Amino acid sequence: MTARPAHLRCPRCGYTLDATIAASESRGESQGACTECGLDIAWSKLRDEGNDPAWFVESRMPRRNIARRAFETLAMCARPFALWSRVSMSIPLRVRGIVAFMLAVAVAAHAIAAVARIAISDAQWQRWRGTHLPAVDAAFGAVAPLSVYAASDILEECQRCAAAEKAGNARVAWLAANTLAVAAFAVDRADTPEIAIGSGAGYGSVRGYEPQLLTKPARERLLAATILPIAAPCVVMLLPTSMRRARVRAVHLARAAAYSAALLLPILAFALYASATRWPLVLGAPTITGRLVPHAVLLAALPLTLVWNHAIAKRYLRLEHPAAVAAACTTVATLLALAASAAMFDAI
Numbered sequence: 001m002t003a004r005p006a007h008l009r010c011p012r013c014g015y016t017l018d019a020t021i022a023a024s025e026s027r028g029e030s031q032g033a034c035t036e037c038g039l040d041i042a043w044s045k046l047r048d049e050g051n052d053p054a055w056f057v058e059s060r061m062p063r064r065n066i067a068r069r070a071f072e073t074l075a076m077c078a079r080p081f082a083l084w085s086r087v088s089m090s091i092p093l094r095v096r097g098i099v100a101f102m103l104a105v106a107v108a109a110h111a112i113a114a115v116a117r118i119a120i121s122d123a124q125w126q127r128w129r130g131t132h133l134p135a136v137d138a139a140f141g142a143v144a145p146l147s148v149y150a151a152s153d154i155l156e157e158c159q160r161c162a163a164a165e166k167a168g169n170a171r172v173a174w175l176a177a178n179t180l181a182v183a184a185f186a187v188d189r190a191d192t193p194e195i196a197i198g199s200g201a202g203y204g205s206v207r208g209y210e211p212q213l214l215t216k217p218a219r220e221r222l223l224a225a226t227i228l229p230i231a232a233p234c235v236v237m238l239l240p241t242s243m244r245r246a247r248v249r250a251v252h253l254a255r256a257a258a259y260s261a262a263l264l265l266p267i268l269a270f271a272l273y274a275s276a277t278r279w280p281l282v283l284g285a286p287t288i289t290g291r292l293v294p295h296a297v298l299l300a301a302l303p304l305t306l307v308w309n310h311a312i313a314k315r316y317l318r319l320e321h322p323a324a325v326a327a328a329c330t331t332v333a334t335l336l337a338l339a340a341s342a343a344m345f346d347a348i
């Protein structure tokens with residue numbers, strides 16, 4: 001028999017399997033079931049730490065740098081069944097890997113928002129002025145997609161102020177940089193966004209008129225819909241059968257919830273589309289379809305969450321009746337999201 005480290009544990013429930021494995025191997029078996037939760041395990045896999053997927057951000061033997069693996073893991077999220085059958089419960093949770101993954105999601109979300117902002121602004125420029133968006137505005141849109149200000153307006157106003165103050169180029173550059181920095185974050189200046197530039201004789205102001213990337217109702221609907229994918233894996237904890245029989249350790253649900261952040265990207269893209277095309281997200285027409293339209297973002301998140309959690313329950317947690325578990329989790333999480341939505345809009 002080969003030497004092995006003390007205490008081999010069941011990856012799903014954490015039960016110590018040393019005695020079980022010794023007994024099983026003495027009978028010449030290479031695999032067996034956890035005596036506590038019934039998970040089928042190939043014993044060799046418990047000792048094998050070098051076989052984690054090379055692309056996975058939490059791999060124990062990383063052969064690539066963590067930033068690259070974070071984006072590769074994110075790309076794998078497009079194929080949930082492939083992802084969750086390769087990510088094993090025996091890989092220990094690595095906070096560093098999960099933080100890297102979250103950063104990758106944030107970068108991807110920023111890229112989606114930037115593309116949407118430039119596309120929407122360009123469409124507006126073409127409609128109003130018959131030309132394409134100036135490069136400086138496109139660049140500013142890419143850096144600060146949430147801002148409702150146009151960089152060219154700010155720069156123009158800065159130059160006007162500087163001329164009035166007879167200030168030098170350094171002063172203009174300082175004003176421009178400061179104002180752009182303010183504009184990048186001044187998203188929520190109510191209905192009449194306006195930023196002041198300069199001081200004294202050179203005082204001027206720019207009104208924000210670039211389209212808001214996400215209208216207020218779209219933002220709130222997106223926020224409510226976000227609850228769905230993140231909460232759904234955690235609901236497994238509430239299911240008596242999965243917790244009593246399968247005894248899933250909470251750490252696995254935390255991992256599943258963390259990677260569910262990937263679902264926020266298509267949901268964000270959908271919310272941006274709904275916002276840009278002015279869907280009635282506050283209150284719809286008094287028909288069945290009309291009643292459903294305000295919940296469009298949540299409805300778009302539903303099938304994604306269902307399929308994603310089916311993959312988690314079946315391939316990762318390896319639970320019995322994975323489809324039923326996924327359906328139950330998605331239903332409970334949908335109710336939570338609807339409750340959040342109702343709290344923000346005072347109506348369902």
Ligand SMILES: [Zn+2]
Pocket residue numbers: 010011012013014015034035036037038039
């Ligand atoms: Zn077990």
